[in-house]
Amino acid sequence: MLFKKDLSLLVLILVVGTIVAIINPRFLSLINIANTANLIGLFGMFSIGMAFVIITGGIELSVGSMFALLGVIFIDLLVNHGMSWPLAMLLMILAGTALGWLHGYLVTDMRLQPFVVTLCGLLIYRGIARYYTNDGTAGFEFGMNFPALEWLTTGRAFGVVPHSFIVFILLAVIMGIVLHKSVFGRYLFAVGKNEEAARYSGIRTHRIIIAAYVISGALCGLSAIYLAMYTRSISPASHGSFYELYAIAAAVLGGCSLRGGEGSILGVVLGAILLQVLQNLVNLLGIPSSLNFAVIGGVILIGVLADQQIVRRREQLKLAKT
Amino acid sequence: MALLELSNISKHFGAIHAVNDVSLSLQAGEVTGLMGDNGAGKSTLVKMIAGNFRPSHGTMRMAGAELILHRPVDARRHGIEIVHQDLALCDNLTAAANVFLGRELRIGFGPFGILDYAAMYKRAGQIFAELKSETRPRDLVKQMSGGQRQAVAIARTMLSQARIVLMDEPTAAISVRQVAEVLNLIRHLRDQGLAVILISHRMPDVFSVADRVIVMRRGRKVADKRIAESSPEEVTGLITGAIEQA
Numbered sequence: 414m415l416f417k418k419d420l421s422l423l424v425l426i427l428v429v430g431t432i433v434a435i436i437n438p439r440f441l442s443l444i445n446i447a448n449t450a451n452l453i454g455l456f457g458m459f460s461i462g463m464a465f466v467i468i469t470g471g472i473e474l475s476v477g478s479m480f481a482l483l484g485v486i487f488i489d490l491l492v493n494h495g496m497s498w499p500l501a502m503l504l505m506i507l508a509g510t511a512l513g514w515l516h517g518y519l520v521t522d523m524r525l526q527p528f529v530v531t532l533c534g535l536l537i538y539r540g541i542a543r544y545y546t547n548d549g550t551a552g553f554e555f556g557m558n559f560p561a562l563e564w565l566t567t568g569r570a571f572g573v574v575p576h577s578f579i580v581f582i583l584l585a586v587i588m589g590i591v592l593h594k595s596v597f598g599r600y601l602f603a604v605g606k607n608e609e610a611a612r613y614s615g616i617r618t619h620r621i622i623i624a625a626y627v628i629s630g631a632l633c634g635l636s637a638i639y640l641a642m643y644t645r646s647i648s649p650a651s652h653g654s655f656y657e658l659y660a661i662a663a664a665v666l667g668g669c670s671l672r673g674g675e676g677s678i679l680g681v682v683l684g685a686i687l688l689q690v691l692q693n694l695v696n697l698l699g700i701p702s703s704l705n706f707a708v709i710g711g712v713i714l715i716g717v718l719a720d721q722q723i724v725r726r727r728e729q730l731k732l733a734k735t
Numbered sequence: 736m737a738l739l740e741l742s743n744i745s746k747h748f749g750a751i752h753a754v755n756d757v758s759l760s761l762q763a764g765e766v767t768g769l770m771g772d773n774g775a776g777k778s779t780l781v782k783m784i785a786g787n788f789r790p791s792h793g794t795m796r797m798a799g800a801e802l803i804l805h806r807p808v809d810a811r812r813h814g815i816e817i818v819h820q821d822l823a824l825c826d827n828l829t830a831a832a833n834v835f836l837g838r839e840l841r842i843g844f845g846p847f848g849i850l851d852y853a854a855m856y857k858r859a860g861q862i863f864a865e866l867k868s869e870t871r872p873r874d875l876v877k878q879m880s881g882g883q884r885q886a887v888a889i890a891r892t893m894l895s896q897a898r899i900v901l902m903d904e905p906t907a908a909i910s911v912r913q914v915a916e917v918l919n920l921i922r923h924l925r926d927q928g929l930a931v932i933l934i935s936h937r938m939p940d941v942f943s944v945a946d947r948v949i950v951m952r953r954g955r956k957v958a959d960k961r962i963a964e965s966s967p968e969e970v971t972g973l974i975t976g977a978i979e980q981a
Contacts, residue, residue, distance in 0.1 A: 590849070594849040594850055595848070595849055595850065596839045596841060596848060596849075596850060599828070599832060599836075599839065599850060602825070602827055602828060603825045603828060603832075603836055605827075606825045606826055606827040606828070607823070607824070607825045607826070609823065610822075610823035610824055610825050610836070611825065611836070611837075612807075613787070613807050613817075613819065613823045614807075614823070614836040614837030614838075615806070615807055615808035615811060615837035615838075616836070616837050674825070674826075674827040675827055
């Protein structure tokens with residue numbers, strides 16, 4: 414059942430891709446595919462983290478604001494404090510992890526609703542980011558170069574395959590094994606579906622839930638760095654705005670139920686790919702970019718509806734046979 | 736020596752005395768029916784034995800040694816297994832996954848262990864066959880009937896060498912044919928030398944499978960007799976209060 418959903422998502426991607434390629438063959442040009450792959454990598458990285466949180470039945474709305482906050486701090490550390498970039502990178506990932514732990518703690522031990530906790534995070538982190546830069550833009554000074562860091566984050570293997578995409582696929586493989594093959598992954602699904610039953614079975618449910626938020630936070634920290642190096646300048650009032658919706662959309666398209674207990678990494682990967690292909694579609698088909706979100710939302714809605722109808726039809730056929 | 740001995744066990748939730756000064760002892764190879772009206776304290780008593788609650792007063796002894804349980808997992812380690820009233824299953828997982836929940840079989844060691852799906856499916860299949868249940872290990876629990884879900888919950892108790900099995904209303908929501916299956920399972924467990932506590936509202940079930948019956952009313956034990964020495968009428972009277980004690 415799980416793979417059938419992923420299969421229908423793959424079919425949708427191929428259909429959309431084919432339509433775009435026919436209308437505008439530039440879609441298939443190497444440079445376009447490479448650019449799209451870069452965006453898939455950038456947005457996909459934190460979508461994986463979001464999937465873990467959604468599977469526990471929670472939600473993480475502060476992702477975009479974390480990009481703003483961690484991004485401005487990262488650039489500030491590099492530019493104004495001359496910190497070595499590996500150290501700054503490590504600090505940002507640790508900061509993301511710490512924030513994730515805080516969210517998890519508030520949700521489990523303080524028994525707050527994930528929506529509320531992360532909504533406050535969304536507001537607070539962006540506010541702090543704006544205060545940090547006095548509402549100004551954080552950026553690299555003219556001529557400032559970090560060759561190794563840039564190679565890592567914005568480089569392309571063989572001049573074509575973006576490193577962000579490679580990192581994304583690597584993360585997807587590792588997290589896929591964690592989610593679907595490890596004991597922790599199974600506990601995540603159990604806790605997301607029936608926390609009481611999981612607790613009765615001896616599972617330490619609070620630890621599992623906190624771990625999900627910590628994973629999301631760490632991946633956010635990593636993504637913040639990649640996004641900062643991609644845009645090279647961050648306006649904290651708007652950087653990363655609404656990015657959490659991309660992550661949630663990718664996760665939901667990929668089969669994560671917002672009620673918890675369901676999802677797959679392959680689905681999230683395909684969801685992230687579909688979203689960027691749709692974005693690319695808007696650009697290449699000459700659709701006004703103002704309709705960007707409308708097109709994405711429309712295709713997602715049609716896709717989810719179609720999927721549901723197909724499932725219903727299949728169940729009716731199954732009932733008819735028995 | 737009694738397998739499990741409860742002495743003056745009480746549980747208070749603030750002003751509510753859910754269980755009041757209950758003493759009982761369980762022997763191996765014996766099925767004890769635990770009956771009483773709603774709110775009598777049966778589930779609370781059994782949850783204390785299973786480690787979900789700590790008694791407010793009193794002591795528990797298992798095979799002579801004092802038994803202190805902080806969490807359900809401690810009870811499991813002592814060989815005490817429970818089938819909850821709501822079965823405590825995760826609908827989104829397979830039957831095998833639910834059976835092994837919290838006790839997964841792994842390949843590899845330490846934090847790098849991965850799930851041994853094949854071994855778990857195989858073992859779960861063996862247990863279901865032993866229970867003469869039609870449940871298939873790879874099926875998702877949410878697609879199962881009540882009797883099959885019951886089999887999954889009962890199969891959980893057969894994973895490790897259990898010594899005591901507690902069953903809270905195992906026949907409450909299943910069909911007539913499946914009730915017979917569950918009662919057979921209980922006899923099977925008894926024949927293996929386990930002590931079984933069966934909480935049930937259904938008089939015919941208790942009288943068909945139990946060796947002893949304990950009746951609770953308003954948190955207190957009002958009767959502890961061999962089934963052969965009692966009758967459904969007497970037990971009904973004890974439950975409702977028509978008969979004070981027996």
